Amino acid sequence: MISRAGFDYVRNLVALRAGIRFEPGLEYLLESRLLPLARLYKASSVNEFIRMMQNGAIRDPEQNLIEALADKETSFFRDVRPFDGLRRSILPELISKRGSKRKLSFWSLGCSTGQEPYSLALLLREYFPDLQTWELEILASDVSGEALHTARAGLYNQIEVNRGLPAALLVKHFQKDGLGWRLKEEIRRRVQFSQLNLFESWPAPRKFDVILLRNVIGHFAPEPQSEILRKVRRRLEPDGLLFLGSKEAPPAIGEIFEEVKLDKGLCYRPQPGGEDEVEESAEDRERKLRELGNWAQLAQLAIAPAGIDREKVSALLAADEEIKGRLLDSLQRELGEKKMSEKMAGEAMAQARREQLFATAVTTPITKALNESFQSMLSVGVEPGDLTVFDADAQELVSGSAKLSGIAAGRLSVRFRPDLARDLTVEALGLSPEDVAPEVVNDFIGQVVSLVSNLANTSLSSAGLKCKLEAVEITRGKRAKTAMTAKAVLLPLVFQYQSRHPIWLDIFISALE
Amino acid sequence: MHVLTVDDSRASRLVIVRFLTDLGFQATEAVDGTEGLRYLRGGRKFDVILVDWEMPGMSGVEFIRAVRSDAATIDTPIIMISTLNSSDRLVEALEAGANEYIMKPFTKEILAMKLDLLGVESK
Structure with missing residues (x-):
C-alpha cells in the first residue's frame, strides 16, 4: 500500500x-x-x-x-458536434475570409494519441477538397511522449477505430496492419506533433485560426485554467476560434473569450485585449507567491x-x-489535513490488492506477442456506467466446449477442451499450429486460468457485482471464429481490471455467435 | 426512437437490446432477415436497423440489399454489426447500403458513438 x-x-x-x-x-x-x-x-x-x-x-x-x-482518453470525432460545427459553419466562413492568403492553421492541444488532429485532417480532406492547394497547417501537442509516439505511428487497434470513426473513412484512409489499422501516410503527414506541457513555458506566440483545447483544462484549478486560456488567446487570430470539451465551462472563460453559438454546441472567439499581457515567468511566479x-x-x-x-x-x-x-x-x-476516513482506507487497500494482482499478471512475460496485445487493450478506457452485467438467464444462452463454471466460495474454475486450448493459444500468440508445442499451450492456458481466477476473486469481493454467475459457457463456433473466442476470453479479463468494474460480460457474450 | 435488430444469435440480441434500452431506444428483435423484412414490409416504422452479417438463410448483406430496394426503407440508416473485420468486408457492406459498421466485440459506448454519427438521438 x-x-x-x-x-x-x-x-x-x-x-x-x-x-x-x-x-x-x-x-x-x-x-x-x-x-x-x-x-x-x-x-x-x-x-x-x-x-x-x-x-x-x-x-x-x-x-x-x-x-x-496523464489522462489519455480520446476518440475519433469525439462528441461529433464540434466537428459538425467546423464543417457546416466555422470552416466555410474562415475559408471565405482567408481566400486571399489561402492559408489556414490549426492547433490541437492535449491531442493524446492523435485521434483529434487526425479527425480534423480527415474532415478537411473529405469535405474541403479545394483546400488541398492551400497552405494547411495542423499542429498537435501533448504532454505525454508515449501518447505522441502512438500518434505519430498512426496505428490504432480495432476498438479505437470502432470508437467514433465513420466506417467509410476507415476503409478509405486506413490499412489493416496486423491486428490494428494504420492511417495512410497521406493523412499522417498532414499533422505535425510536438511535446508540450501546458504548465511549462510555451513556444513563442504565433497565431492560429482554430485551437482545440478539448477535455484538457476542465479539471485544472481556476488559476492555471485562466493562465492557459490567456496564453491561448494570444495565439489565436482576432477572428480565430477556440473549442473546449462539450462539458467544460471554466469560470474564467467569460473574461477572456466570448461565446459563438453553433447549430449544436458552442465555441469561443477571443475578447479584444490581452495583446500587452506578458506571460508570467517562473521567477515572477516565485516572487508573487512569496509576496x-x-x-x-x-x-x-x-x-x-x-x-x-x-x-x-x-x-x-x-x-x-x-x-x-x-x-x-x-x-x-x-x-x-489529508487523513482518510477508515472506511475509505479499507476500500482503497482492498482495491490496491486487486490492482496489484492484475499488474503482476499482465507484467509477467508470457510471450512478447501476448504482452503487446495486452498493452494495446489496456490503452482502451471504459467509462463508469458503461457496464451491464448479465443475470442468470445468460447461462442458458450459450453452450459449448470451454467451460467457465463454479463461481462459488470465491473460486472460479476453468476447463478448456484440449483442442480448443490449442486453438486459443495459436490465435492469441499468432503462431502457426505446428509451432505450438504442448508446453506452450499449457503455459498459455495456465496464464489465462490464473487471470480468470484473479478475476473471480475480484468479482466476488467487489460490491459492484450484484448478480451471481453460475455457469457461463463459451461457444466455440466455427473455426474461423476462434480468434474472436480468444479475444472473448482475454478482453473481459483485461477490461475487468482496467475499468475496475465487474465482469465485462457484454463484450464476452457479444463476441460469441 | 425505434430500432430493429436482426440477429440469429440470442446472446447477441440480448446484448444489443440491453445496450439500446440503456441508451433510451425502443428495440424490436428479428431472428433472421426474413422476419426482419416481414416487420419492415408490415408497415412498421423503424428509425434505425442493426443487422448481423452471418445468419442462416438470408445473409446480412442480402438483407441490406432487400431493404434498400424498397422505396419505403431506402433511406433508413443501417448499421452492420459483425465479427468480420477485413477492409474488403467493410467495403462490401457499405456498398450494399449499410451506413455504418461495428466490428465485434463492441461496447455500449461504441454503439452510442455510431448512432451519434448517424445523427440518431434517443429522444
Missing part, C-alpha cells in the same frame, strides 16, 4: 507540474498506475520507487510520472520545480532560514 507521504508527494508533484489531479481516496488507482513504472526501475514496491525518485535515483522523475498518470505568503505553493515549488530553476529555489531555501521553517510548517499542515 502506498504510504500517505508518498501519495502526497506524487499527487502534489503531478498536480503542480501538469495539472493531473488525484484526490485523497484514489491511492489505489495511483499505486496501480505506478506499479509498472516501479517494476521497470526494479523497485520492490511503489513506496521504494517514490523514495528512489526523491533521492534522485530516477532521471526526470516528473516526466516519468506524467507519462504514467502573497503562499507557503504551501512555494513548498510545492520546492518539491517540484514547475519549469523554474531548481537551483534558484534551493539557493532561496538555503539562504533564508525563516522561509525554510515556514515552508516545512505548511507542508506538515497540508499533510495533516
Whole structure:
C-alpha cells in the first residue's frame, strides 16, 4: 500500500507540474498506475520507487510520472458536434475570409494519441477538397511522449477505430496492419506533433485560426485554467476560434473569450485585449507567491520545480532560514489535513490488492506477442456506467466446449477442451499450429486460468457485482471464429481490471455467435 | 426512437437490446432477415436497423440489399454489426447500403458513438 507521504508527494508533484489531479481516496488507482513504472526501475514496491525518485535515483522523475498518470482518453470525432460545427459553419466562413492568403492553421492541444488532429485532417480532406492547394497547417501537442509516439505511428487497434470513426473513412484512409489499422501516410503527414506541457513555458506566440483545447483544462484549478486560456488567446487570430470539451465551462472563460453559438454546441472567439499581457515567468511566479505568503505553493515549488530553476529555489531555501521553517510548517499542515476516513482506507487497500494482482499478471512475460496485445487493450478506457452485467438467464444462452463454471466460495474454475486450448493459444500468440508445442499451450492456458481466477476473486469481493454467475459457457463456433473466442476470453479479463468494474460480460457474450 | 435488430444469435440480441434500452431506444428483435423484412414490409416504422452479417438463410448483406430496394426503407440508416473485420468486408457492406459498421466485440459506448454519427438521438 502506498504510504500517505508518498501519495502526497506524487499527487502534489503531478498536480503542480501538469495539472493531473488525484484526490485523497484514489491511492489505489495511483499505486496501480505506478506499479509498472516501479517494476521497470526494479523497485520492490511503489513506496521504494517514490523514495528512489526523491533521492534522485530516477532521471526526470516528473516526466516519468506524467507519462504514467496523464489522462489519455480520446476518440475519433469525439462528441461529433464540434466537428459538425467546423464543417457546416466555422470552416466555410474562415475559408471565405482567408481566400486571399489561402492559408489556414490549426492547433490541437492535449491531442493524446492523435485521434483529434487526425479527425480534423480527415474532415478537411473529405469535405474541403479545394483546400488541398492551400497552405494547411495542423499542429498537435501533448504532454505525454508515449501518447505522441502512438500518434505519430498512426496505428490504432480495432476498438479505437470502432470508437467514433465513420466506417467509410476507415476503409478509405486506413490499412489493416496486423491486428490494428494504420492511417495512410497521406493523412499522417498532414499533422505535425510536438511535446508540450501546458504548465511549462510555451513556444513563442504565433497565431492560429482554430485551437482545440478539448477535455484538457476542465479539471485544472481556476488559476492555471485562466493562465492557459490567456496564453491561448494570444495565439489565436482576432477572428480565430477556440473549442473546449462539450462539458467544460471554466469560470474564467467569460473574461477572456466570448461565446459563438453553433447549430449544436458552442465555441469561443477571443475578447479584444490581452495583446500587452506578458506571460508570467517562473521567477515572477516565485516572487508573487512569496509576496502573497503562499507557503504551501512555494513548498510545492520546492518539491517540484514547475519549469523554474531548481537551483534558484534551493539557493532561496538555503539562504533564508525563516522561509525554510515556514515552508516545512505548511507542508506538515497540508499533510495533516489529508487523513482518510477508515472506511475509505479499507476500500482503497482492498482495491490496491486487486490492482496489484492484475499488474503482476499482465507484467509477467508470457510471450512478447501476448504482452503487446495486452498493452494495446489496456490503452482502451471504459467509462463508469458503461457496464451491464448479465443475470442468470445468460447461462442458458450459450453452450459449448470451454467451460467457465463454479463461481462459488470465491473460486472460479476453468476447463478448456484440449483442442480448443490449442486453438486459443495459436490465435492469441499468432503462431502457426505446428509451432505450438504442448508446453506452450499449457503455459498459455495456465496464464489465462490464473487471470480468470484473479478475476473471480475480484468479482466476488467487489460490491459492484450484484448478480451471481453460475455457469457461463463459451461457444466455440466455427473455426474461423476462434480468434474472436480468444479475444472473448482475454478482453473481459483485461477490461475487468482496467475499468475496475465487474465482469465485462457484454463484450464476452457479444463476441460469441 | 425505434430500432430493429436482426440477429440469429440470442446472446447477441440480448446484448444489443440491453445496450439500446440503456441508451433510451425502443428495440424490436428479428431472428433472421426474413422476419426482419416481414416487420419492415408490415408497415412498421423503424428509425434505425442493426443487422448481423452471418445468419442462416438470408445473409446480412442480402438483407441490406432487400431493404434498400424498397422505396419505403431506402433511406433508413443501417448499421452492420459483425465479427468480420477485413477492409474488403467493410467495403462490401457499405456498398450494399449499410451506413455504418461495428466490428465485434463492441461496447455500449461504441454503439452510442455510431448512432451519434448517424445523427440518431434517443429522444
